[in-house]
Amino acid sequence: MKAGALVAAFTRRRGVIAEPGWGTGNLVLKLGAKIFAIVGEDRLVVKLPKARVDELVEAKLGKRFDPRKNGRVMKEWLVVGARADKPELVEEALAFVRKASASPSRANLSFARVTEKRARTADPGSRRTRPARSVSTRTRATRSRPSRRATDRSRAGSGTACDRSSRRS
Numbered sequence: 001m002k003a004g005a006l007v008a009a010f011t012r013r014r015g016v017i018a019e020p021g022w023g024t025g026n027l028v029l030k031l032g033a034k035i036f037a038i039v040g041e042d043r044l045v046v047k048l049p050k051a052r053v054d055e056l057v058e059a060k061l062g063k064r065f066d067p068r069k070n071g072r073v074m075k076e077w078l079v080v081g082a083r084a085d086k087p088e089l090v091e092e093a094l095a096f097v098r099k100a101s102a103s104p105s106r107a108n109l110s111f112a113r114v115t116e117k118r119a120r121t122a123d124p125g126s127r128r129t130r131p132a133r134s135v136s137t138r139t140r141a142t143r144s145r146p147s148r149r150a151t152d153r154s155r156a157g158s159g160t161a162c163d164r165s166s167r168r169s
Helices: 003-011 050-058 087-102 106-121 135-143 148-156 161-168
Strands: 016-020 027-031 034-039 043-047 063-065 074-081
Touching: 003 016, 003 027, 003 034, 003 087, 027 087, 034 087, 043 087, 050 063, 050 074
Parallel strands: none
Antiparallel strands: 016 027, 027 034, 034 043, 043 074, 063 074
16 A cells, blocks of 8 residues: 555544655654654554564564664654555554543543542632642742832932932923
8 A cells, every 4th residue: 555545544534634744755644633653655654552562573574763863762653664565553553542542641630639639628618629828938939039119220220319300200
């Protein structure tokens, strides 16, 4: 399957879009904002689980993706050569990214826990759900930067009598 036919086949699916990729002739297949494949005339790069990439590299069906060509490879990305006709790998990559985007991230889970904890500790009659910051934190934050008046004085001049008289009028 040629690169154009592969892109056309996958862009018919719901949520999948193709955009120009990095380099000449590369197209990036995305599910929402997540890239799952880079299709070029000379290679195919797919995002797969690390264990699956290890398995395919050991079987010599591809190699790990090194985008900067400095030896620092991406563990979940596999490069397959030009002669490889592998729409099933692109299908597997799409399923992997779809599954990963469906599960909540760690950040979302911790946010949910904090929100739940605040809801439990908040007074039911009170509208405030966030704990109030201590006064010492507020005063420390305002002391760290000069007041507006102090910066205005420094811009006004040396503070001589004629400077003061011009400011009064």
